[in-house]
Amino acid sequence: SSQVVWDTLGNRQFCSYKITTKTQNFCRNEYNITGLCNRSSCPLANSQYATVREEKGRCYLYMKTIERAPFPRRLWERVLLSKNYEKALEEIDENLIYWPRFIRHKCKQRFTKITQYLIRIRKLTLKRQRKLVPLRRKIERREKRREEKALIAAQLDNAIEKELLERLKQDTYGDIYNFPIHAFDKALQQQEAESESESDAEQEEDDEDVDNREFVEADDSDLSDFEDMDKLETSSEEEQEEEEEVEKKSVSKSKGKTPLKGPARRKRPYIEIEYEEETEPATKTKAA
């Protein structure tokens, strides 16, 4: 009658355990030994059948004989296999003595595969395991929105600029930057705190600074300003022209990788064209 079963289920009619793919047929039956849908591996179409299955890390040998065919509850006999690999293989042999070669061989193969994957599971659980944390869409959206709003509220550029100017005022940069107005303020403070004799000396400085200031304010947005201003303070008008040109080259070399911006560069040639001395202030104001 197993032949009849196979003729019906195997090839012609519907078998609910059968899965067909392009190249192969699979059998979803849990007692199937190879997993394929064949005449020799179908547990329904063979009255004498055996499988190895594992439960919670222990392997069992399941057997089905024709004597128990009318008793479905007692159909599958279960034998616990030993944890020792060789011993378990012997037990399989013992239990399936006089059984067809095919089933014995496949049982042992399946048992081997199962022990191998059990070993791998045990090894992997000891290593670090990646923990998957589910994202919650609502929360993600909320966080993103809040971040955008916080970014707008932060006004980062302004904050950074303000902080840098603060630091400049606090004199953390020391003597690197030399702005005449800054020096003027400092001088003013000193003037208030100290005696008259010093204030006389500083008044002279004030005059110079006032003169220099005219030049400075004309080119206010010019990038080359602060480099020029150093020279403006210290040198006289005659030397300015040459110094500016020389200084430009030296500045570009010394500062190495200064990223000068485009418009600033464009303004420099303006200064080069300027005339000397007396007409200088006039042309500078015109250029600006």
Add this chain to the structure above:
Amino acid sequence: AGDGSGPGGSAAGDGGPPAPERVLFPPTFSVSEIKNKQRRHFMFLRWKQQQRKEKLAARRKRRKEREALGDKAPPKAIPKTIENQRVYDETTVDPNDEEVAFDEATDEFAPYFNRQTVPKILITTSDRPRGRTVRFCEQLATVIPNSHVYYRRGLALKRIIPQCIARDFTDLIVINEDRKIPNGLVLSHLPDGPTAHFRMSSVRLRKEIKRKGKEPTEHVPEVILNNFTTRLGHSIGRMFASLFPHDPQFIGRQVATFHNQRDYIFFRFHRYIFKSEKKVGIQELGPRFTLKLRSLQKGTFDSKFGEYEWIHKRREMDTSRRKFHL
């Protein structure tokens, strides 16, 4: 029906209710009580329009009053912002607080702030980093001086940490990656220091930043820490500060900014130049990203037995829109 007016429930093709001249509703009427959706919607729009009209009228009146008073007008009201309305946090640090100063003199960052140790940073990623993360790590390594990038290759963090300590590293940064983008940052101060775990978002690599400058140079940048007000914020701020060497080289004119706003820490890296006394120009170079603190752990990285100083608990801490922790 509680309608109180004629034209309720007009046709669907109305295109908006007609602006009422003056609509009087009975005092106990509320728009939400109308069962019919169309009519309810209509009444609501009308109510909204009326509110807007009233508001506009009030504003005009106020402006006229202000003009009429001229100089004697009361000063303009300050608009409410979330920063204004922030729930006062009791752990806000007062600059002159002695207790806090004492704490900071004896905590794990004291050797750094006393200039006894020079920061040396190890940057690594989670397993199998993808291209974007790798490039981000490299760029981060150029931003932070004295930092080294090492690939993970499946090593356990618990085993890396003693090795790092043996080789004199002061900080460990692990960038966690998910689906090819970096999304988490673990910053651990090494000789037994606190570990902070952040969520990282909006990472922009150098080539994605518009109008950027050239590469950052090898000079030690300055550090700006903005808005770290509470005690927790203070300790996080110190953690960030301890990544960079203590003496910035002003010749380099580079500045790294950690700006905290509403619990989001924005990192930017700029080059600045002082155009004049009152004006400074900044140019962005280097990567940018935002961090949000998820947890702060007392010892070094230990997920199972660590002692957490602070964890972000969504249900308790996210309830109020005006309460921030950093």
